[in-house]
Amino acid sequence: MKLSESIKIGVKTLYLSEQSDPKANRFVFAYSIEIHNAGDEAVELLSRYWHIKDDNEKVQEVSGEGVVGQKPLILPGQAFEYTSGAIIGTETGVMHGSYEMLAASGRKFNAPIAPFLLSMPHTIH
Numbered sequence: 001m002k003l004s005e006s007i008k009i010g011v012k013t014l015y016l017s018e019q020s021d022p023k024a025n026r027f028v029f030a031y032s033i034e035i036h037n038a039g040d041e042a043v044e045l046l047s048r049y050w051h052i053k054d055d056n057e058k059v060q061e062v063s064g065e066g067v068v069g070q071k072p073l074i075l076p077g078q079a080f081e082y083t084s085g086a087i088i089g090t091e092t093g094v095m096h097g098s099y100e101m102l103a104a105s106g107r108k109f110n111a112p113i114a115p116f117l118l119s120m121p122h123t124i125h
Contacts, residue, residue, distance in 0.1 A: 003103055006039025007111035015120045016085070025089040029118045033067075035111075036079040041104040044073045045080070050097040052118075055090035067099075086118060093118040 012032045019028040037043055050062040065071065072080040086095060096115040102108050 003039065003043075003101070003107060003109040004111050006037065007043065007099070007101065008036040008038050009099075009111065009113050010034040010036070011113070011116045013116065013118055015118075022091070026087060027089065027091055027093075027118075027120065028085060028087050030083055030085050031095070031116070031118075032081065032083040033113075034079050034081045035072075035074060035099070037074040037076055039103075040076050042073055042075050043104070044102045045071055045099050046102050046108070047100040048097065049100075050086075050095055050113075052086055052088065052093060052095045054088040054093040058089055060086075060088075062097075088118060091120045 010033070014030045016028040016030055020026055035045065045067060047065050048063065048067050052060040052062065068082045068084055070082070074080050094115050094117060097113045098110045099113065100108060101111050
């Protein structure tokens with residue numbers, strides 16, 4: 001198994017109506033990520049990259065060290081979970097990206113994050 005295949009990433013999203021302002025084209029979403037290490041060596045999350053696109057084709061690219069101020073070390077069989085947010089200008093959008101990881105063996109690799117939907121309730125049928 002390739003190192004990138006040993007990292008399983010699950011995503012849950014939530015529309016935050018109290019922080020959103022549809023009349024001003026401001027739609028705020030929380031996303032919770034679970035990163036599970038299904039491999040046989042510890043990995044450290046070094047950095048993140050996000051590609052966020054709204055329905056008007058406006059793209060935001062976000063990158064930086066760690067996630068939510070941390071560079072978690074994820075042991076084999078363990079998981080790390082965090083919640084963050086995104087603001088887009090339409091009712092729906094799509095995010096995808098990757099985490100740069102460092103395995104205990106010293107090898108760096110990218111763990112891909114499959115595209116997931118940001119959507120207000122009742123906008124997708």
